[in-house]
Amino acid sequence: GIAKDLPPHLWQEARSEEIGIEVCPISHWLLGYVFDLRHHSARYLMARGVEVTLSSDAHTFYDYDTLSIDFAYVFLAWELDLKDLKQLA
DSSP states (O other), rough: OOTTOOOOOHHHHHHHHOOOOOOHHHHHHHSSOOOGGGOHHHHHHHHHHOOEEEEOOSTTHHHOOHHHHHHHHHHHTTOHHHHHHHOOO
């Protein structure tokens, strides 16, 4: 989800317990929760060592059935490298 205002103790616990946070950045963008993918909270969490995975919210509603577009958009918007992409998989 949208973890923009996630209290630090919660993301720190997720990191220490190796709990992954599932995010749907394209859905968040299309729904207007995030106006610029470069500022999605998942990038903030990744930079702090929290495990983040990509998912697609209601992909049939948006007329695509893979995560390829999600990976492509976040790769560019978050300026990821191969190591980052592997973490998201």
